[in-house]
Amino acid sequence: MQRYHRDYELKNGQKLTVRVPEEEDADALLRLMQILDGETKFLAREPGEFQFTLEREQAFIRSKQGSETGQFLIAEVEGAIVGSCNVERVSRQKRYLHRAAMAVALEKAYWGMGIGSVLMRECIRWCRDAGLEQLELEVVTANERAIALYQRFGFEITGTKKHALKYGDGTYGDEYILCLFLRDGEKP
Numbered sequence: 001m002q003r004y005h006r007d008y009e010l011k012n013g014q015k016l017t018v019r020v021p022e023e024e025d026a027d028a029l030l031r032l033m034q035i036l037d038g039e040t041k042f043l044a045r046e047p048g049e050f051q052f053t054l055e056r057e058q059a060f061i062r063s064k065q066g067s068e069t070g071q072f073l074i075a076e077v078e079g080a081i082v083g084s085c086n087v088e089r090v091s092r093q094k095r096y097l098h099r100a101a102m103a104v105a106l107e108k109a110y111w112g113m114g115i116g117s118v119l120m121r122e123c124i125r126w127c128r129d130a131g132l133e134q135l136e137l138e139v140v141t142a143n144e145r146a147i148a149l150y151q152r153f154g155f156e157i158t159g160t161k162k163h164a165l166k167y168g169d170g171t172y173g174d175e176y177i178l179c180l181f182l183r184d185g186e187k188p
Contacts, residue, residue: 003065004073006122010113017076018122020065021084025074026057028081032107039108042143046168071126075106075115082107085119087126090136098133104146111145120153127182135180140165140173147176155180 005019021029033050036043052060064072070088074081083106090099102123106115127135139146141160155178164175 004071008114008118010077010115012113014077014113016115016118018073018118019076021061021072021074021081023058023061025081026054026061029061029074029084030054030057032081032084032105035107036105041165041167041173042140042146043105044165070100071123073119073122075110075119077110077113077115082110083115083119085123087123087135089130089132099136100127100130100132100134101136103137116146116149117152120149124153124180124182133182135182137178138164138175139178141176142173147178150178150180153180 003020003022005017008016008018010016030050030052033052034047037045037050038047061072064070064086069092070086072086073084075083075085083104085102085104087100087102090096090101104116104119104123106119124135135155137150137155138161139150141147147157157176158179159177161175161177163172165173167173
């Protein structure tokens with residue numbers, strides 16, 4: 001089976017590779033999760049809560065390879081894994097087969113380089129190729145950069161979850177629910 005692999009040139013001239021992760025990437029992905037959790041309050045976990053073992057991460061990678069219900073990709077800059085994206089059907093039940101949910105995570109040092117846009121296009125492309133009609137995500141309302149990115153791709157805010165997150169310091173974060181309604185003929 002041929003694995004998904006695409007190369008891009010970033011705004012600063014560096015090489016970006018977007019590809020399906022291999023089991024050998026598990027250790028680097030675990031380190032990435034630790035970095036991401038400590039950099040921002042925009043993800044679902046407090047620092048230190050991501051508790052996958054190397055074996056569990058390898059099993060997760062294997063489960064995503066060749067999946068017909070979703071796509072998990074990593075972003076590498078000059079050989080270092082700096083981000084990931086995941087898109088997955090919401091459910092296998094018939095009433096939900098038209099919908100998918102997605103998430104993008106990227107190291108702060110690589111924000112503003114165009115990587116988020118590439119990952120967004122990859123997720124949207126997978127949805128279109130799979131014949132899906134609706135792509136959904138949730139984002140912390142204070143994450144203005146991400147919201148602007150999603151809206152550039154046509155996502156609409158369709159709701160708000162008040163106090164969706166409760167941080168370790170006792171404060172709360174609200175989340176927007178965003179949807180992209182996919183239509184024939186539109187390109188990501």
